[in-house]
Amino acid sequence: MRLTRGRVSLTALLGAALVMGAVAPVFAQTSTPSTTDEKVVFNVGVDSDITSLNPYNLCCGPDYEYLTLVYNIGIGFADDLSPAPQLVTEWTPSEDHMTWTLKVRDDAVWHDGQPVTADDIAFSFALVADNAMPFYKDYLPFEPTFTVVDDTTIEWVSTKPTFAPEVPPYIPIVPEHIWSELVTPGDAKETKKTVKEFKNNPPIGSGPFRFVEWEKGQYLRLEANPDYWGGTPASIDELYLRVYSSQEAMAQALRQGEIDFADGLTPSLFNTLASDPAIKTHVADGGCWGNIAFNFGGQGDQETHHPAIEDVTVRQAVATGIDKQAIVDKVYQGTATIGDSILMPGSNGFWYHDIPAELEFAYDPAKANQMLDDAGYLDTDGDGVREMPDGSNPLIWEFMTISDVNGSVDTGKLLKSYMADIGIKVEFITVNTNKAYDLWYTGEWDVYVWDWCPDPDPDFMLSVFSTDQCLGWSDGCYSNPEYDALYEEQKTLLDRDERKATIDQMQEMIAEELPAVVLNYWSDLQAYRADRFEGYVLSPAVDNGLLLFGWNNESYMNLVPVSDEAAAEVAAASSTGIPTWVWAAILVGVVVIVGAIVMSRRKRGADDEDI
Amino acid sequence: MGSRRYLLRKIVQAIGTLVFVLTFNFFLFRVMPSDPVQLLARSQRLSRADVAELQSNLGLDKPMIEQYVVYMGNTVTGEFGVGLQSAVPVTELIGSRLWPTILLVGTATFFSTAFGILIGIKGGWRRGSTFDTSSLMGSLVLYSMPEGWLGMILLIVFAGTLGWFPAGGYSSGGDLTGFAHITDVLNHLFLPMLTLTLGYIGEYAIFMRSSLLEVKEEDFILTARAKGLRDKSVRRYHAVPNALLPTFTLVFYSLGFVLGGSIIVETVYSWPGLGQLTYQAIQELDYPLIQGIFLLFSAAVIFFNLLADLLYGHIDPRIREA
Numbered sequence: 056m057r058l059t060r061g062r063v064s065l066t067a068l069l070g071a072a073l074v075m076g077a078v079a080p081v082f083a084q085t086s087t088p089s090t091t092d093e094k095v096v097f098n099v100g101v102d103s104d105i106t107s108l109n110p111y112n113l114c115c116g117p118d119y120e121y122l123t124l125v126y127n128i129g130i131g132f133a134d135d136l137s138p139a140p141q142l143v144t145e146w147t148p149s150e151d152h153m154t155w156t157l158k159v160r161d162d163a164v165w166h167d168g169q170p171v172t173a174d175d176i177a178f179s180f181a182l183v184a185d186n187a188m189p190f191y192k193d194y195l196p197f198e199p200t201f202t203v204v205d206d207t208t209i210e211w212v213s214t215k216p217t218f219a220p221e222v223p224p225y226i227p228i229v230p231e232h233i234w235s236e237l238v239t240p241g242d243a244k245e246t247k248k249t250v251k252e253f254k255n256n257p258p259i260g261s262g263p264f265r266f267v268e269w270e271k272g273q274y275l276r277l278e279a280n281p282d283y284w285g286g287t288p289a290s291i292d293e294l295y296l297r298v299y300s301s302q303e304a305m306a307q308a309l310r311q312g313e314i315d316f317a318d319g320l321t322p323s324l325f326n327t328l329a330s331d332p333a334i335k336t337h338v339a340d341g342g343c344w345g346n347i348a349f350n351f352g353g354q355g356d357q358e359t360h361h362p363a364i365e366d367v368t369v370r371q372a373v374a375t376g377i378d379k380q381a382i383v384d385k386v387y388q389g390t391a392t393i394g395d396s397i398l399m400p401g402s403n404g405f406w407y408h409d410i411p412a413e414l415e416f417a418y419d420p421a422k423a424n425q426m427l428d429d430a431g432y433l434d435t436d437g438d439g440v441r442e443m444p445d446g447s448n449p450l451i452w453e454f455m456t457i458s459d460v461n462g463s464v465d466t467g468k469l470l471k472s473y474m475a476d477i478g479i480k481v482e483f484i485t486v487n488t489n490k491a492y493d494l495w496y497t498g499e500w501d502v503y504v505w506d507w508c509p510d511p512d513p514d515f516m517l518s519v520f521s522t523d524q525c526l527g528w529s530d531g532c533y534s535n536p537e538y539d540a541l542y543e544e545q546k547t548l549l550d551r552d553e554r555k556a557t558i559d560q561m562q563e564m565i566a567e568e569l570p571a572v573v574l575n576y577w578s579d580l581q582a583y584r585a586d587r588f589e590g591y592v593l594s595p596a597v598d599n600g601l602l603l604f605g606w607n608n609e610s611y612m613n614l615v616p617v618s619d620e621a622a623a624e625v626a627a628a629s630s631t632g633i634p635t636w637v638w639a640a641i642l643v644g645v646v647v648i649v650g651a652i653v654m655s656r657r658k659r660g661a662d663d664e665d666i
Numbered sequence: 667m668g669s670r671r672y673l674l675r676k677i678v679q680a681i682g683t684l685v686f687v688l689t690f691n692f693f694l695f696r697v698m699p700s701d702p703v704q705l706l707a708r709s710q711r712l713s714r715a716d717v718a719e720l721q722s723n724l725g726l727d728k729p730m731i732e733q734y735v736v737y738m739g740n741t742v743t744g745e746f747g748v749g750l751q752s753a754v755p756v757t758e759l760i761g762s763r764l765w766p767t768i769l770l771v772g773t774a775t776f777f778s779t780a781f782g783i784l785i786g787i788k789g790g791w792r793r794g795s796t797f798d799t800s801s802l803m804g805s806l807v808l809y810s811m812p813e814g815w816l817g818m819i820l821l822i823v824f825a826g827t828l829g830w831f832p833a834g835g836y837s838s839g840g841d842l843t844g845f846a847h848i849t850d851v852l853n854h855l856f857l858p859m860l861t862l863t864l865g866y867i868g869e870y871a872i873f874m875r876s877s878l879l880e881v882k883e884e885d886f887i888l889t890a891r892a893k894g895l896r897d898k899s900v901r902r903y904h905a906v907p908n909a910l911l912p913t914f915t916l917v918f919y920s921l922g923f924v925l926g927g928s929i930i931v932e933t934v935y936s937w938p939g940l941g942q943l944t945y946q947a948i949q950e951l952d953y954p955l956i957q958g959i960f961l962l963f964s965a966a967v968i969f970f971n972l973l974a975d976l977l978y979g980h981i982d983p984r985i986r987e988a
Contacts, residue, residue: 096840106751106752107752107753107754109753112752112753114751189716244719244723248723251753252748252753254754268839270836270837270839270938271759271762271763271938272762272763272766272836272938272939272942272943273835273836273837273839273938274835274839276839295839297835298835298936298938299833299834299835299936300834300932300933300934300936300942301834301933301934301935301936303818303821303822303934304821304825304833304834304934304935304936305833305834306826307821307822307825307826307833308825308832308833308834310826310827310829311825311826311829311833312829313832313833489951
């Protein structure tokens with residue numbers, strides 16, 4: 056008996072492994088929840104898990120998608136990103152814009168069955184305003200108070216004239232009966248801590264989907280809310296946000312139908328998926344712009360900027376010397392678009408200003424060289440690098456590129472050759488984002504290749520270029536009193552069109568002065584299965600609006616499964632891979648070979664050859 | 667008497683190592699050139715005043731020595747704090763990832779040691795045979811193959827193109843229970859486990875083979891043969907048990923790392939284990955979480971080494987007496 060034990064164990068192990076390998080595929084196709092007779096399930100692939108279930112503790116894209124599905128915000132976004140009724144249906148300013156009267160709907164209910172009242176909404180706003188809650192506090196400026204007048208009316212009283220309700224304030228409305236217990240009146244610090252650490256499981260919101268479960272690192276599962284004031288979702292009964300920690304895995308999951316939608320794909324995977332007839336791709340506005348920013352000094356204590364940067368002619372020559380289209384094509388494989396303004400046509404919609412052609416500094420290296428020659432920056436010692444007009448201090452700039460910022464390093468490489476063409480030498484420092492913050496604050500750089508992601512309301516993005524933001528969010532302490540004055544002015548303009556006229560002027564000013572050169576507008580590369588759902592709603596409603604992960608939840612409300620015929624058409628067009636019988640043959644072959652090995656080993660066992 | 671002193675010495679050594687590792691980890695992550703608060707600040711658009719407040723709330727503005735004393739005190743009392751990013755207790759964050767990692771790396775370690783040792787024995791005993799040369803070649807190829815790359819290939823072929831297995835994750839969710847849930851998890855487990863098994867197997871095979879080759883040259887093998895024992899008996903009762911000793915150490919050593927998971931394979935297959943959590947924690951410089959994870963890792967490695975030492979004493983009495 057002892058002598059055969061070794062063989063048994065090896066055979067058993069082999070057998071176990073083979074059985075696992077052989078049995079698993081049988082279940083593979085049946086186990087992913089998908090549209091069945093009982094339930095319509097919509098699966099969305101995301102590249103990171105939600106941070107927490109707590110709406111006061113957010114980080115990234117999926118967190119906001121969770122928020123927009125499970126909660127309502129007071130005033131929402133219409134398809135052009137203008138304010139739209141949600142829990143608050145009307146907002147009317149007093150003559151002086153110091154008091155806003157909010158009307159709230161009376162037909163909304165929390166997921167636990169209690170009615171949503173004006174008290175809940177006033178509470179949610181006050182929670183943010185009184186305790187300066189991170190993420191949201193900037194939406195409620197000038198120390199406002201919120202008073203419930205009657206069941207459907209709230210008065211928002213500001214200490215200064217404001218248009219804040221029309222921004223609109225992106226603040227989740229939470230049930231007072233749950234969250235009020237976490238508030239320590241008069242102690243903002245304590246309240247912030249308690250609110251942030253609250254687990255909020257299960258989350259009770261008033262949104263179109265209710266929470267079912269959250270398996271950390273795996274998926275967030277939601278179900279349609281039958282009592283939603285805006286009507287139930289057209290078809291979706293259940294919704295999964297599934298986490299894929301590698302892009303490749305997400306793309307494969309889409310190919311095999313494990314998910315119906317994938318967001319945030321890389322250009323190469325996106326282009327591969329585009330050739331699959333079962334998959335439709337969509338280039339959406341990515342919400343961020345890539346740029347180079349200049350250091351004007353004054354940023355930090357170890358500040359080392361090059362003096363030539365302070366000369367606007369030099370900055371304009373640099374912009375003229377950059378082939379923006381080539382960067383889009385080579386670095387972003389054609390999936391980004393050339394940028395001109397610090398506000399974006401997609402994310403900022405209405406506020407975006409198309410910069411006049413003469414301020415776009417079209418690529419022309421000869422002209423750029425001429426500009427620098429005329430300004431007196433000549434290469435006096437013939438080493439290919441220009442010097443300052445007084446012949447000192449060659450134009451050798453430290454370029455900071457950031458390894459984990461989309462395209463930063465590759466853009467930097469191209470910029471190096473463009474700069475060499477106009478007599479500016481580039482020395483690289485490549486760091487990760489963490490280190491980039493350190494260098495940014497200490498000021499040890501001349502130029503960096505980074506990005507900004509503006510809110511729909513332009514105020515924050517515009518503030519970045521104001522003098523006040525030096526040592527705050529300013530890239531390199533650019534300072535222009537004229538710009539500062541316009542920035543303060545636009546804050547006080549209560550008429551949208553008047554405000555836009557001022558903001559247009561500011562955008563042109565930045566385009567001409569170039570504290571930063573806007574290189575390109577990034578794209579969010581989305582893909583979805585053509586044979587599963589249709590009826591996506593773009594947000595904002597422009598060609599490159601977002602299908603999902605936009606500013607509202609309209610897509611989830613409107614999606615319906617495609618008809619069987621349409622799905623069959625897609626299936627016919629995309630007969631995938633190798634027919635089943637080939638796999639059957641391979642399987643049989645494997646069994647025969649393994650069988651043969653086992654048999655031959657049995658025979659040889661007698662000759663002491665076995666283990 | 668001697669045996670008890672041996673045990674005591676080993677345990678004291680293990681605790682000493684743990685304290686050293688904790689100290690080392692504490693300072694290691696703090697000399698990294700970045701600041702977790704700045705990371706939080708950018709996503710929340712905090713002003714510099716807010717940043718200072720946040721730093722003081724988190725105790726990051728105190729001198730490092732003071733932070734260290736607080737940290738060691740908390741560790742001893744089992745107080746691991748909450749994750750900086752998620753504000754969820756560290757023990758809960760780690761706890762939710764523990765089982766998937768044990769399942770994945772545990773099964774992979776089991777299969778790779780079992781197959782690796784058997785292949786190594788078979789190859790080493792018949793050195794130069796076809797089986798030996800081909801298995802040695804195969805082992806070397808697998809040993810030197812980057813796990814991430816292998817995983818990616820398996821993923822594209824078996825998940826994407828063939829659609830046999832899911833492209834990632836631990837389970838499909840839904841209302842699967844009982845047997846359906848188990849097969850669902852096995853489905854998700856198969857590819858990452860196969861990748862890890864293939865990745866580890868070469869190491870064990872090569873190790874076992876060379877260990878056996880060494881033992882084969884020993885005098886007692888010659889004696890055994892001279893006694894007229896059959897080849898199989900020489901191998902089974904004289905060669906393999908002695909050759910297994912170093913492999914045994916290696917296996918225990920690997921068991922210690924089971925909890926560490928596999929950052930690369932867990933990332934490729936979106937496996938919600940500790941490896942993935944570690945990667946994320948380091949990216950976000952989530953100090954309390956990093957410290958919690960490294961405490962667990964170090965404790966596991968030290969524990970299994972201690973266990974190996976103690977068992978070794980039983981398996982090979984020569985060690986105990988030394």
